[in-house]
Each structure stands twice: as C-alpha cells, then as structure tokens.
Amino acid sequence: MKRIILFGLGDRYRNAVSTLEQAFDIVGISDNNFNFDSEMEFSFIKPDSIVKNQFDKILITSDKYFGEISEQLLNLGIYREDIISLEQAMDICDLEKFERDKNQYIHMMEKSDNPMNLNFRFDKRHEYPVLSEWRQEAGTIDDYFWQDLWGALRIKHSGVRKHFDIGSRIDGFIAHLVVAGIQVDLMDIRPLKVEIPNVGFIKTDATRLQEIPDKSIVSLSALSSLEHFGLGRYGDSVDPNACFDAFASIQRVMKNGGRVYLSLPIGQEHLEFNAHRVFSPITVIDAFNELVLDEFSVIENICNEKKIIENADPYLYRNVEGIRTGLFIFKKK
Structure with missing residues (x-):
C-alpha cells in the first residue's frame, strides 16, 4: 500500500478521504492555509517540512490550484513523478477495489455449493471492468x-x-x-x-x-x-x-x-x-x-x-x- 501525503484540505479532500483510505496509507496531511487542529485524524505537516517525511506520493486534492501547488512542491525538492492528482488517485482506488472484489468473488465461488452458480464462475475471457460507479450517487439529477x-x-x-x-x-x-x-x-x-x-x-x-x-x-x-x-x-x-x-x-x-x-x-x-x-x-x-x-x-x-x-x-x-x-x-x- 503506497504511502501518501494529502495536500489540500478543502471540500474535495473531505469528499474523497474515506475512499482514499481504502487504497493508500495516509501518513499526513498538508495545506497552505490551515490552523493545526490536534483532533485531526491524520498528522498535519507544514508544507516546508514535507521533504523530511517518508512517502511515496504527494496527492494534491485541489483541481483549481493543482499547477500552483505542483510548482511549490517542485521548489521544495519533490520530484514531479511523485506528485499526483486526485483523479489519478481515484483511478488507483478503483483498480484496487476491482481486484479485491474479484479475488473475493473467486474465493467465495470456490466454496460455493449452489448448483445454480455453476455458470457464474469468474472467467478472464469475460472480464468486463466497470470501475467508478461504486463512488457515484444512486442517480443523476441534472x-x-x-x-x-x-x-x-x-x-x-x-x-x-x-x-x-x-x-x-x-x-x-x-x-x-x-x-x-x-x-x-x-x-x-x-x-x-x-x-x-x-x-x-x-x-x-x-x-x-x-x-x-x-x-x-x-x-x-x-x-x-x-x-x-x-x-x-x-x-x-x-x-x-x-x-x-x-x-x-x-x-x-x-x-x-x-x-x-x-x-x-x-x-x-x-x-x-x-x-x-x-x-x-x-x-x-x-x-x-x-x-x-x-x-x-x-x-x-x-x-x-x-x-x-x-x-x-x-x-x-x-x-x-x-x-x-x-x-x-x-x-x-
């Protein structure tokens, strides 16, 4: 499980953090405009202290300020390949959930004695990944x-x-x-x-x-x-x-x-x-x-x-x- 630091504590962070926890080890959070709250679930890391921590990726939750924050992190000595967007992280979450669910299904089918299930065993030839719907609402009201x-x-x-x-x-x-x-x-x-x-x-x-x-x-x-x-x-x-x-x-x-x-x-x-x-x-x-x-x-x-x-x-x-x-x-x- 990759270790990540989340940068940006706005609405996009709050909406995504529970999903991100399923795929990543969140070692800390950071933000340019944040008063430290000792009751936060994760350790707060000041931006200029990020390089002192052990991590695999910095995940920028903000879409609007992604470019600006990326430049800030690059100037702090963080490599560009270690910076990812929330969308990239969600793609990883989707794939990891798919693999977990698939392996669980295969394991449960191996123990199933329901004869009506015989034609519903996993077959790689018929794999048809639908990845992001589990994160969406029940319907679209537009x-x-x-x-x-x-x-x-x-x-x-x-x-x-x-x-x-x-x-x-x-x-x-x-x-x-x-x-x-x-x-x-x-x-x-x-x-x-x-x-x-x-x-x-x-x-x-x-x-x-x-x-x-x-x-x-x-x-x-x-x-x-x-x-x-x-x-x-x-x-x-x-x-x-x-x-x-x-x-x-x-x-x-x-x-x-x-x-x-x-x-x-x-x-x-x-x-x-x-x-x-x-x-x-x-x-x-x-x-x-x-x-x-x-x-x-x-x-x-x-x-x-x-x-x-x-x-x-x-x-x-x-x-x-x-x-x-x-x-x-x-x-x-």
Missing part, C-alpha cells in the same frame, strides 16, 4: 431531468391529447408524455428509424416547418434544442439566423390559445460554437412577440443541488454570470 419533468407535468395538466415536439429527448421527456397517454409527433432534421408506440415522426427543417399548416398546432415543445440550430452540429446548414427563423416558424403554426413549451440556456448572451447559444431571457421573450409569456422559471444550482425556481423575474437573468436553464411557456394571442 437540468435535463428537471426540464423533462417540468414540461411533461405542465403538458399533462393542460389536458391536450396530441402534442408536437422539436428535437427534445426521446428517452426522457417524450417517454413521460407517452406514459401520460399523449400522442406525440416528433419533428427533427435527422431521421428516426425506430418505431415508437403513440409517437409519430415528421422529418422537417424546423426553421421553416414547411410541412405544417399555419395555425394548426395546439401544443408544441422544444426542450434544449433550438439553441443548437444553424451551428452544423446536427447536420443542419450553418446559418446565424436559424434559431430566430425557428422562433418565427413556431409562432406561425400555433393556433390561437395554443401553448409553446421551451427550455434554453440563459445568461450573458454569447455563442459557444458549435455547441449552443446562450440567450438573455429578454431576447427570447421579445422574439416570441406574437405570443404572451405564461411562465418563466429557472433551473438553479442551490447548495450543489438542482432546483426549479418557479415564476422567476426574467430581468434578473439578463446578464447573470454562468449558464442556467430557462423554462418558458408562451400562449398564442
């Missing part, structure tokens, strides 16, 4: 989870039986609508070769929607899709105006009283080519000038937890730092 749930619940509560969608996730949002008993017609510039019960498909350029008559749709969504238009990412033509052409086409095809459900990246307006555009919510509201805004909500990261802030003030998000997901419902006048 912006897509919340936007899909938000959209599906509102469409279900609207009472519509038929809905149109432009480019949203089939394995999340569209599946929610189908389970709710709503017929969905998907529209996308890319082909869809699989048949899905209660789901139709229209291959179309959504910047024009030429196959869709004026004022013919009561309910339409586009969740995390319109921001990509015109950037070539999905095989569409490069066109700086494509998203605004799509905004206009959507308004054209909506019936009076019909509703449009959108999610878009919001914040200080800029382009991240060829991934997406980030919109000011005011730009979106102004562009949908034939419709009335019914709801504006935002998916926020609060204390490292994603939450929907309902009925938010769009003006507060015109120039906000970072990127959020804005949720819009418009109604045709």
Whole structure:
C-alpha cells in the first residue's frame, strides 16, 4: 500500500478521504492555509517540512490550484513523478477495489455449493471492468431531468391529447408524455428509424416547418434544442439566423390559445460554437412577440443541488454570470 501525503484540505479532500483510505496509507496531511487542529485524524505537516517525511506520493486534492501547488512542491525538492492528482488517485482506488472484489468473488465461488452458480464462475475471457460507479450517487439529477419533468407535468395538466415536439429527448421527456397517454409527433432534421408506440415522426427543417399548416398546432415543445440550430452540429446548414427563423416558424403554426413549451440556456448572451447559444431571457421573450409569456422559471444550482425556481423575474437573468436553464411557456394571442 503506497504511502501518501494529502495536500489540500478543502471540500474535495473531505469528499474523497474515506475512499482514499481504502487504497493508500495516509501518513499526513498538508495545506497552505490551515490552523493545526490536534483532533485531526491524520498528522498535519507544514508544507516546508514535507521533504523530511517518508512517502511515496504527494496527492494534491485541489483541481483549481493543482499547477500552483505542483510548482511549490517542485521548489521544495519533490520530484514531479511523485506528485499526483486526485483523479489519478481515484483511478488507483478503483483498480484496487476491482481486484479485491474479484479475488473475493473467486474465493467465495470456490466454496460455493449452489448448483445454480455453476455458470457464474469468474472467467478472464469475460472480464468486463466497470470501475467508478461504486463512488457515484444512486442517480443523476441534472437540468435535463428537471426540464423533462417540468414540461411533461405542465403538458399533462393542460389536458391536450396530441402534442408536437422539436428535437427534445426521446428517452426522457417524450417517454413521460407517452406514459401520460399523449400522442406525440416528433419533428427533427435527422431521421428516426425506430418505431415508437403513440409517437409519430415528421422529418422537417424546423426553421421553416414547411410541412405544417399555419395555425394548426395546439401544443408544441422544444426542450434544449433550438439553441443548437444553424451551428452544423446536427447536420443542419450553418446559418446565424436559424434559431430566430425557428422562433418565427413556431409562432406561425400555433393556433390561437395554443401553448409553446421551451427550455434554453440563459445568461450573458454569447455563442459557444458549435455547441449552443446562450440567450438573455429578454431576447427570447421579445422574439416570441406574437405570443404572451405564461411562465418563466429557472433551473438553479442551490447548495450543489438542482432546483426549479418557479415564476422567476426574467430581468434578473439578463446578464447573470454562468449558464442556467430557462423554462418558458408562451400562449398564442
């Protein structure tokens, strides 16, 4: 078991230390900004005293200051090959756990007398390492989870039986609508070769929607899709105006009283080519000038937890730092 000194006592240290203990002998901890606490589990080592200790590796837990701390350690006489990142250490933890688990399984199978287990002996030919999932949470709750749930619940509560969608996730949002008993017609510039019960498909350029008559749709969504238009990412033509052409086409095809459900990246307006555009919510509201805004909500990261802030003030998000997901419902006048 390698002897390591952990450098950096922030959140990343606290989140990882119990895992690191399983793979390493932690001989001490160090930090540039730390008042020694005699109750700490490990011995505190001042940075300029690290070289006086016996260790195999110095593990820098900080990602942001990795380069700066590395230079500090090099100047103290520590070799570069003896400095590793938290990510490198976690890879070692994963591999060591895999080998321990594998050896334990083989040992237990040697003693097993369960006849149904005969075909489940370890065979190197079928080894299939999945290494890091044991460190992860039970599920991922991200912006897509919340936007899909938000959209599906509102469409279900609207009472519509038929809905149109432009480019949203089939394995999340569209599946929610189908389970709710709503017929969905998907529209996308890319082909869809699989048949899905209660789901139709229209291959179309959504910047024009030429196959869709004026004022013919009561309910339409586009969740995390319109921001990509015109950037070539999905095989569409490069066109700086494509998203605004799509905004206009959507308004054209909506019936009076019909509703449009959108999610878009919001914040200080800029382009991240060829991934997406980030919109000011005011730009979106102004562009949908034939419709009335019914709801504006935002998916926020609060204390490292994603939450929907309902009925938010769009003006507060015109120039906000970072990127959020804005949720819009418009109604045709």
